[in-house]
Amino acid sequence: MSLITKTAAELRDLIGRGEVSAAETVRAHLDRIHATDARVHAFLRTTDETALAHAADVDRRIAAGEPVGQLAGVPLALKDILCTKGVETTCASRILECYRPPYDATVVSKLREADAIVVGKTNLDEFAMGSSTENSAFGPTRNPWDLGRVPGGSSGGSAAAVASYGAPLAIGTDTGGSIRQPAALCGLVGMKPTYGLVSRFGLVAFASSLDQVGPIARSVGDAALLFEAIAGHDPIDSTSIPVEAPDVRTSLEQGVEGLRVGLVREFTSGEGLEDGVATRVNEAIGRLGKLGADIVEVSLPHAPYAVNAYYLIAPSECSSNLSRYDGVRYGLRRPGETAEEMMARTRGEGFGPEVKRRVMVGTYALSAGYYDAYYAQAQRVRTLIIRDFDAAYQQCDVLVSPTSPTTAFALGEKVADPLAMYLNDVFTIPSNLAGAPALSLPVGLDDAGLPVGLQIMAPVLGEAVLFRVARAVEAETAFDPVPRGPVAVEVPR
């Protein structure tokens, strides 16, 4: 029996019934990672020792009839931007290369309570700034479907870990599409929850009004399972919403009959949208119609300004958040005669090009005389986009669009052109600005054999309908998540 091709739900049940041990499950996945990751580079480090110790403890408790968590023994890959007590948390940055946090993120504590087993920490664009994972200070991650292509980003390591069968589940973070876009490019399900539904305590901050933690998996059901394990109010995150996390699994199989699905006019064409992506997405929407959903066309008239607003809001918040890397409290320090010189040298050496670019844009946008024209104006556009969504949801229950305008692109193809890279997020950014949940799921391959993602968007706290529609599309699509093609990572069946 191949343990690495099982779903998280299957593994949990097998382990819970004592048919398979957590230890052998974790060992099978670690072996898999050690066999493939020299080529994929999904992981910055694996945590073999603590993973096997945790698995042994789960096995002991199951044998003794003691309680275990709802993900007991299931291997999980964790994006290296969530603090893990005593385990390096680098954000793929030189400035935090040796940083070992003295505490766990709330999400990490919840995963431990659920008895998910963290097998390693995954690569990302430095501080989650990027769409290809090429901005990692420790080298890029490669797409398991084609090792010459990027996995997307910034959660490219988490996506590649799941797509290469190193773990059935991974945690990513999504500020402008960083879960959904890599999920789309790697043939996976990735979901960004409602802002505030998953704690940000211990998540290293990039753009605080947009950052959100969410699940990556090979199926909608597994993503729902992981979402339920991490969602919920956290009193030590003051932006956490004080509500019960939505139950998404009860209604998962209820289908889409009678639901109104909005096709976003502004996202159906346009510069940069590949034909192969448009074709697969239109077919998926056609299947939703066949399943009994009402397809209506809606407009988000200000969505074309979302990327412009995002590239003011995110850099502004990043320039403020990243001021904490000053060579004093943690991380890298380079000597200087004065405190200012020490800080400037530390930051000049510690940050990579994209982080410097965004810190500079944000510092400029927030500097005296420019605040109103840039940051405040971008926040007004944010209001208009939220109003657009509100109006659209008067006419429909969910919205659909492509997740990304393209399939996986070649390594190096867009690194020299920051603006071209930013346009990867044109369809995903509006949901971050609105604080609303959205999900990407695979709906087929383009002519080059690369995965295409469909994005489903729902209103704030509309997770139940979001997962329900995704499950209906998945059941009708029967996408095989095993990478294939001449330069894919081989997966033993």
Next chain:
Amino acid sequence: MSLSTEQVRHVARLARLALEDEEVEALRSQLSDILAYAEKVGEVAASDVPPTGHAYPLRNVWRSDEPRPSLPAELAISTAPEAEDGRFQVPRIVGAES
């Protein structure tokens, strides 16, 4: 939108970023492009549209004012690149040239 080399150096100083000359030149052109693109936000949203800072409206999140355990000082300082006597160590600030 075109930034001068002096403007880029000024912003780098505000951001406490020591940059090489080539970096300044590259950033001058990239920042000019990015800001020209971002500036399009001025085409919509008149000043009577209220800005949104947070998508989910939460106000005045309180907790009861009760003592509770916090991170021990020695643990908090354990990550510092330089420390002495339980304190973060920094280069001299008072009396230093700036």
